[in-house]
Amino acid sequence: MTSLKLVLDTNILISAALSSQGSPAKLVQKVLADHRLVFSQPTFDELRTRLYRPKFDRYITLETRERLLHDFNACAHWVDIGEPKLYSRDRDDDKFIETALVAQAPYLVSGDSDLLVVEPLSNLEIVSVQQAVGVLGL
Numbered sequence: 001m002t003s004l005k006l007v008l009d010t011n012i013l014i015s016a017a018l019s020s021q022g023s024p025a026k027l028v029q030k031v032l033a034d035h036r037l038v039f040s041q042p043t044f045d046e047l048r049t050r051l052y053r054p055k056f057d058r059y060i061t062l063e064t065r066e067r068l069l070h071d072f073n074a075c076a077h078w079v080d081i082g083e084p085k086l087y088s089r090d091r092d093d094d095k096f097i098e099t100a101l102v103a104q105a106p107y108l109v110s111g112d113s114d115l116l117v118v119e120p121l122s123n124l125e126i127v128s129v130q131q132a133v134g135v136l137g138l
Helices: 010-018 023-034 041-051 062-075 091-103 129-136
Strands: 005-008 036-039 107-109 125-127
Touching: 005 023, 005 091, 010 023, 010 041, 010 062, 023 036, 023 129, 036 041, 036 062, 036 091, 041 062, 041 091, 091 107, 107 129, 125 129
Parallel strands: 005 036, 005 107, 107 125
Antiparallel strands: none
C-alpha cells in the first residue's frame, strides 16, 4: 500500500496516548510508521488543549504529553486552513474535515458520531477506527 495522508481526530489520538494496547494506539503506530499524520494549527491546538486537561493527570504524565505533542508536531504533514465551511452538525468538528480536504487526505478517522454521520464528500471518507484498521490492513 502506498503512503497515505490521514487526519486522526483528537479523541483517537488521546485514546492512543492513554492506552498502548487498543485499536487507536495500533492505528496511530501504523500511521506514524507507514503514512503521514496531518494537522492544521486548529486541529493541533485542540489536541494540545484537550491533552492538558486535569482529568488525564493520573493517566499520563506532563512529560509524556509534551513528548507526544513534540513528536506529532515533528512528523506531521501541516496544512493551512481558513475558516472552515459548515460540514457537520457540530461546528467545532468542521476544522478536521477542512484539514483533510486541504491536505487531500483520503481518510479522516474519528470516533465522533457528529463526524461519522456527515454526508459523503468527494475524495474524503470519514471512517471509524475499526474501518481504518481494515483499510490499512492491521
